[in-house]
Amino acid sequence: MTTVQILNGIDTIGGNVVSFTNGSTQLIMDLGVNFAPHLPTASDLYAEGLLPQVPNLFTNEKTREEQPVVFISHLHLDHMGALKYLTRATDVYMSPMSYKLYQSLVQQGLETAPSNAKLHLLEPNIPYQFGNLTVTGYVSDHDEAGALMLKVSDGEHTFVHSGDVRWNGPHPERVTHWVNLLQQETVDLLLLEGTEFSFDNDDKTAGFTEQTLQEHFQKILVASPKLVVINPYERNVERLAALIQSAQSAGRQIVWDQEFSQILQDVLQIDALVLNQDVTWDAIEQNPQAYVVQNHFKDLRELNHFTQPFRYLHLNGEPLGDYDPRYQALVRYLKQRQVALELLGASGHAKTTDLVQIAQAVHAKLTLPWHSFKPERLADALKAQGLPVQVPVKNEIFEF
Template sequence: MTFVRFLGGLKTIGGNIVEISQGNSRIITDFGLTQQSSQADVKTLLAKHDLPAVPELFLPQINKEEYVHQAIFISHLHLDHTAALEYLKKNIPVYMSRASYELYQQLVKSGLATNLKLDFQVFDPEVPVKIGNLTVTGFASDHDIVGISSLLISDGKHNFAHSGDIRLFGDHYDEVEKWTKKFNSLHLDLFLLEGTSFSFPDDKAGQLEQLQPEVNREVECGQRFALALKSLTAVPVVNLYPRNIERLVRFQKLALANQRPIVWEPAFARLLKHYLPAETIFTQTAGITGTTVVTWKQINAAPQEYAVQNSFTNLKQLVKLNKFAYLHADGGPLGDYDPDYLQLKAFLVGQNATFQRIGTSGHASKRELVKVAEMVRAQKTVIWHSFEPQLAEAALEANGLVTFLPELNHKYLFK
């Protein structure tokens, strides 16, 4: 008998965690939090339901021997899928794709992530990993982070799959097409599909009709940046998310091609140097091998010759620029729901700086999510990672799909 228990993420964006167990074997995926907590006491976090209801994975005094074979599998390295790892016991194996682990190591070396010192293991795409009675296979996918994987968990009789965060309009649509065909052939018992886009009103009237994989919105994002580089007389200041390596690389190359290189913060420069070892990286601080230092004075003297990368934590550094235009490319803060976003906008007004959004989402639109569910056509589809899962369920059911809205912490039996 196999049990499935949902430990989080049923009506939130992020923090979606599921436990699949059979006998003495258990798989958990993912392991994030819905929000970062300043509270370090595990018992308090468990009592507040900030951490999933698996105290044996956090508290050293609980030595539960029920599961001889167990592991946590991470679909990707966004914090809403990994933040609970900070509180995990050190002896629990944590699996992620090889590309995700490479990114994690470089983030740590660059000072952009904490070294958790856990028992990290890697998996390669489409290579099964055996954990006792259960088998997990990762499939490369498309999201706004390298190493993203969809995960297939099997007990030999039943098949369950976790989409991970997903989109159909990035650089890797072919990977999504591959795993959806595989999942379709298996007639999945349960397909766990993220439903982020159903949490928000549509930004554009035509958004629901965006179903063309040949329209690569990451390329369009780069085109908007290139246009800004060509047209702005003020210094373009770009706000990027460090874990979106492919976008960092794309912007770096576009800036050089347009003869207006980006001057990177030191941590970003170190990270980029790993992924572009042969390329000249411009940075604000000396001491990083293979980089060229550009000072604020040099930038002000020739504002049409440089762009600047800036993180919100270093926002006040921008007072050193005589004139700049702010290009938001999905680094934090992301929107009005974050108090820091209001602080950002107020700062820009005070500096007489223009503001432009040039980024693109890492999540599929509503119609695209319906398409993914149709491509997989599981026996039952669970929508999670959404504030409004019932809206997604209605859309799926209108297209002849069977949905299932589980209860938190309830164990569902598959005989």
């Protein structure tokens, strides 16, 4: 018998954790943690239920003889942020691209070194056997280049963790590929993210895609004589590379901080210009229309070296949203500088219509919506299409 337990992440955007157990083998898919700055320690997070209740992973109590094996669908904090809290040696699998990015983030001090995580590569399209369970990862499209869809099989049943996914990004063929593969077999359980069902505006076609974001970015660079400052997210390395190309097309060069430039070198082998090393603030002051400056929130005061007006584009960098107290600090600083906060982001998540289409194509015996503030909205949309669906509750167990 295989049991599937939803440990976290049902009615939140993030903190996703699901367990697959067969005999003595337990596989944990994703190990995210929700934003909770008021709970600084692992024991606090565990006590409040923000870490999944898996004693072997997060306490000194050992309830299973065989240590669980962890799989990370992608490197966003809400899917892997709890790795640093592991209390004993644990095998952790992720895609080669995610592994490369993770190593760079740790070296740059942008991610805490996971002392108890024994990292392994999960090569795409290759089945990995763990007891009676087989895990196969398929390259997907999200705003982290190493994102995977994860499939688990016990020989009789097939379970699918979609991971975070979009179908209107730069690699729709990846999603089409794994959707087509799943159509050729019987999927017993599909865990499907429902992020875009969280919001009331229900904008099925509005908003930037990665492509239109770059087009708009180029227009800003061409039209503005001012210095343009950008705040992107370091884990979206494909967007960083595209920003460099867009800036070059507009006759500008992007100047990066040391951390971002090292990530570009480590992950994509791109030699980037480094602020205060290759380009100085004096040079930027003299010719602002020739440059774009990347600025991380923690280095916000670095912009004091530039005395002229500038434009500030927030490209999904930190702080990630207004739920973070740092967001208001950013707003206050820009107001003091008389600079508008311009939001120029693109979602890494599928449109509502695309999520329904994915579920229809896979046509699982049962679909579980999660990773959404409003999972019931996705459930209702799927029920309207005649699909079997159930909104799970935390720690609910499904037996196969």
